[in-house]
Amino acid sequence: MRTLRGYLWVAPALVWTLAISLGPTLYMVVHAFLAPRFDPAAGRPRLRWVGFENFARFVADDQLLHSVWWTVGVACTAVVLEVVLGLALALAAWSLTGRAARVAGGLLTMPMLMAPVAVAYLATTVFAQDVGLINGSLARWLGVPPERLPNWRSDPVWATVAILLVEVWQWTPFCFAVLLAGLASQPSELYEAARIDGAAGWSLLRHVTLPLLRPVLVVVVLIRLVESLKLFDVPYGLTRGGPGTATQSYSMWIKEIGLTRYDVGLASAMGLLLLVVLASSGTMALWLSKRARSVTQG
């Protein structure tokens, strides 16, 4: 009776989770192997089993493959920069005390509270070619001639740099906040013991702080990596995937193929591949985190 009651309590949550999570996932998996084909007898298209044809179309499309490498490159670069900067800021804030620490923490976490798409649209004013904050300042204060100003949204390299800058600006605070919490939870006795043993500065950081912080670092890196691989808002708002399709992220393609072209088969195949990568990353995150914790505790 007690067991049945327990099941009843969790049933709504279970049904909800299955409805919004498992249902669409199953739909995606099935559709990754289907495609509409014209049926002359019926005079209309019917869904047919096409095996791996949707995956083959994905592999044969240069623009889609480019988006894979571009997204992975941007995600990895952004995560490295965010974690390094976030760690540096967290260490700096950790050394502060009282009101200064609270103010610094509050200010530094503000960017991540904003909607990414709003940040992207705001960034268009920063990176505009003639009158943007950066180019306008370069021209006015440093006298850089117009032809030498970076073409932020019409040059593939500069457009990628602009997206990276926005991503790093917005999500470094997340790394900072989590790492600061990790630092704050470290046992002070270990530091006192290390100092008695003569550790200080870099050696303290390398041999005490970072090993203790490793479980948190692993989680931060993998959470950010998983999020960055789904990159959508910033390129969508800032560059529209341009110039051409140079900054069109993998998720932007999935959305366009699924909703504009209504090519559900190809979009599902791409979604399935992304899901596999993200699920593997998540599993790896849990495993690494557990391993790091056991090493630290051991």
Next chain:
Amino acid sequence: MVKMAKVAGALWVALLAGCTTKTPDRPTIRVAVYASGPRGAISGPLHYWKNRWEEETGATLEIAEIPFAELHDKVFADLRAGTGQYDGIIGPAWFYGDYLLGNYILPIDDFIQRGKNGEFPFWDPQTVVPALRELHRWNGRWYGVPNDGDAHVLYYRKDVLADPKWQDAYRKATGKPLRVPETWEELAEIAEFFHGKDWNGDGEPDYGITMHLAVGGQGFFHYMSLSAAYTVLPGPQKDRYHNVYWFDPETMEPLINTPGHRRALAMLRRLQKAGPRGQTDWQLKEAWDRFLNGKAVFCYSWGDVGSLAQDESQSRIKGKLGCTALPGTMEVWDREHNRWVRFERPNRVGNTVGASWHGVITRQSKHPELVYHLFAFHAQKEINMFHCATGWTGIDPGRTFHFLQPRGEATLETYTSAGWHPEDARQYTEAFYQNYYESTAFLDYLRIPGTMELWRQLDRRLHEAVVDHSIAEEEILARIEADWRRTLERISNEIGPDRLKQLYQRSIGYGQRVQP
């Protein structure tokens, strides 16, 4: 604990009830429209007349504004899922292929007939210019209620081109007279001459031309209206080789990678060099603003520029605006004989590029008559004329009563009373008349399933062309052709190649005689 849960539950229910409260017995319709706010293009007029229409009908109008980039996806997601969020859509004419393939919209011939009997506000189908009329119809039936008429015309600074100082300088520099350009070649020469010179006396170098070339900035319409003159061979009939632009109507082979297009793309790049470097990431407004602020000699775009030029809060060129139909070319590529055909007078091809935003009624609407009433209300002569003469509405000329007498029914006072400079109004309406009625041929409008996808592909490849001039024109056009082939193959697999060809032929009026 249980008590707290009950209170929370009651609050939740009350909150939900509050959110969904509706006036009983008052029918409500929801119309999806391109988002630009209550005083912006296309959505603005809906807001402006909302109260009056609601008073007249006793119904409630909900305006669902959707950003341009999202419009297609949101509208068709709703139509495909059958969720019935929208009773009507004020959308672009390029949606028709997808509308009709899914049988998502209602024909309105019956409503038009009942409008003649006074059941609905009356608008006369004969007042829609023939080129635009076809964009509201399919297979002989009306589906769309006219609202906006889109076409590109050429705007220029008539005070600058008529200035004796600049006429002398131009003649000395080129050996040619400075005049309103009749060919794209002439336009490029004049734009290049003025580009980089301080011809407006503000102490800074100014531009020859401004264009909106950002990816997603509708720059591909610039290319379409320009390239038509190089590629559309005039003839008495719309046959395989004459008066067609997109695909071979017999084989559905893309016609994009032909010598006419190569020359046209080279011209687009040449014009781009006679404009600001940053225009490769400009949307409409940024390009228009530079022209309206007196920084560029030329701008070719929609009717909005002409009416916005009359608004002195955002324009410095009122009374200085010149306007004419788009230039042409002296040679056109003949695909049948694989040669250039030379003309004695420029081949000036008319166009209806753009959206020609107008209303259609969805099949899932529970109040189709009310939706038609709303669209017909906006299509009435007085209201549509008011929109056409008022800059912020985004409604451009496309009805016979927009043209000045004796071409149409409007008087100069109609425009001057709305704040127009009389000479600007005269040239503006004349340019649109020339475009619609006096062109040598007409650029056909693509309305097949997947048009949005085909145009996005065109847009992106053209952006590659304007940001990187090291890529040869042939290479860019080959990329577009490859993209289009893939898309057509996918659509053919889905609906059958014969059906696709049939839809294309129907949408362009294949085989029909072309009105002179």
